[in-house]
Amino acid sequence: MNTPLTAQSLTGLPQDTPHDTLQEATRIRAVTSWILEAPTRRKHKLSNTSISYQGYVFVRVTLENGVEGWGEASTLGGPRWAEESVEAIKANIDTYLAPALIGKPACLLEAAAGEMARACKRNYAAKSALDTALLDATGKSLGVPAHVLLGGARRTSFSAIWALASGDAAQEVEEAQGMIEKGWFNRFKIKLGFADPKTDLDRLAALQKALPPGTDIIADVNQGWSEADFIRYLPRLADLGVSLVEQPLPAGQMAAMARISARSPIPIMMDEGVFTLDEAFDGCARGAGSVLSLKLCKHGGVHQLKQVAGVAQAAGVQLYGGCLLESSVGAAAHLHAFATLPALEWGTEHFGPKILIEDLCRDGLRYENFEVHLPEGPGLGVTPDLDLIDRYARKD
Numbered sequence: 001m002n003t004p005l006t007a008q009s010l011t012g013l014p015q016d017t018p019h020d021t022l023q024e025a026t027r028i029r030a031v032t033s034w035i036l037e038a039p040t041r042r043k044h045k046l047s048n049t050s051i052s053y054q055g056y057v058f059v060r061v062t063l064e065n066g067v068e069g070w071g072e073a074s075t076l077g078g079p080r081w082a083e084e085s086v087e088a089i090k091a092n093i094d095t096y097l098a099p100a101l102i103g104k105p106a107c108l109l110e111a112a113a114g115e116m117a118r119a120c121k122r123n124y125a126a127k128s129a130l131d132t133a134l135l136d137a138t139g140k141s142l143g144v145p146a147h148v149l150l151g152g153a154r155r156t157s158f159s160a161i162w163a164l165a166s167g168d169a170a171q172e173v174e175e176a177q178g179m180i181e182k183g184w185f186n187r188f189k190i191k192l193g194f195a196d197p198k199t200d201l202d203r204l205a206a207l208q209k210a211l212p213p214g215t216d217i218i219a220d221v222n223q224g225w226s227e228a229d230f231i232r233y234l235p236r237l238a239d240l241g242v243s244l245v246e247q248p249l250p251a252g253q254m255a256a257m258a259r260i261s262a263r264s265p266i267p268i269m270m271d272e273g274v275f276t277l278d279e280a281f282d283g284c285a286r287g288a289g290s291v292l293s294l295k296l297c298k299h300g301g302v303h304q305l306k307q308v309a310g311v312a313q314a315a316g317v318q319l320y321g322g323c324l325l326e327s328s329v330g331a332a333a334h335l336h337a338f339a340t341l342p343a344l345e346w347g348t349e350h351f352g353p354k355i356l357i358e359d360l361c362r363d364g365l366r367y368e369n370f371e372v373h374l375p376e377g378p379g380l381g382v383t384p385d386l387d388l389i390d391r392y393a394r395k396d
């Protein structure tokens with residue numbers, strides 16, 4: 001039984017609302033979704049795909065009190081990084097998830113997540129877009145930042161990591177140096193796994209040589225190697241001073257991930273192998289990595305992300321703030337959740353707003369002193385740019 005809160009007692013709730021409870025005021029009246037294709041500054045190459053524009057599904061929820069909340073689901077190259085394509089995300093939002101939420105109070109975030117779980121298996125990116133939109137709308141209705149609804153921020157800025165993924169060593173060196181000069185990023189993640197390991201490691205060596213001594217370099221293989229590749233090239237990775245190796249083996253190979261973690265002097269990070277709470281428990285209990293990358297599109301929403309983080313923490317596994325090239329809407333949602341965690345030892349990559357030719361918000365995230373800053377203001381604290389949404393929305 002939910003005890004109704006008195007709307008008039010809550011800061012920021014419109015005083016002229018005809019509804020007398022927060023639950024009435026925040027009932028979901030409508031959900032609208034768009035597929036967006038936003039160009040990136042350069043080609044972004046992974047072991048299993050290469051993109052020159054990033055695919056998003058933006059969602060807007062409109063509440064009975066007139067407040068609008070925004071959320072975003074991101075994909076890389078259609079259903080290649082994970083099984084959800086933008087087309088599937090939009091179809092499942094429009095056909096199954098939105099109807100399960102219409103008429104329900106947005107402020108009951110856990111109950112809404114339950115409704116979505118009943119309406120649809122997996123489809124975590126689609127669910128996280130809606131979950132984020134409800135969080136944004138509830139925060140705006142109450143006049144509080146989203147992190148307050150998640151327990152409150154323990155930090156307001158995050159050490160930021162930039163991803164290098166053109167495959168061209170000279171371009172990557174220049175790009176990394178440019179990021180340092182701008183004061184945006186001084187830690188880097190390089191994508192491996194799309195050329196043969198030796199060629200990839202030569203690129204990494206060129207980068208390591210050109211950057212200031214001690215620069216943090218992380219390698220993300222995106223499932224591109226076998227256990228044998230890893231064993232063979234581990235000494236070279238260690239010689240090059242790589243600080244972390246992300247998901248070198250296929251997602252399902254938890255036992256092999258545990259074997260390589262046990263022999264590696266470099267920490268291994270689980271990414272594509274851990275979407276669900278069960279997978280987090282399995283991977284952490286088996287020692288399939290000593291670091292875990294958190295992403296809303298994998299875990300399906302802010303509360304599930306925090307549960308995954310709790311499992312990792314219980315197992316002594318460190319946390320990394322992952323991304324899937326979200327614009328400032330999705331990136332802000334991540335930062336609000338990350339801000340509330342007891343620890344986020346590895347900082348966050350959330351570089352999406354800076355790799356887009358145009359970020360999709362009017363007042364996007366602030367990058368300064370090699371940190372990305374938690375937005376202030378009610379809800380997510382960022383404002384989607386409607387003109388840009390219209391410009392990049394798929395029209396067919």
Ligand SMILES: O=C(O)C[C@H]1C=CC(=O)O1
Nearest residue numbers: 163220222271323324325
């Ligand atoms: O981490 C991934 O696997 C996906 C994505 C996020 C950043 C990036 O460069 O690729």
Ligand SMILES: [Mn+2]
Nearest residue numbers: 220246247271
């Ligand atoms: Mn990854």
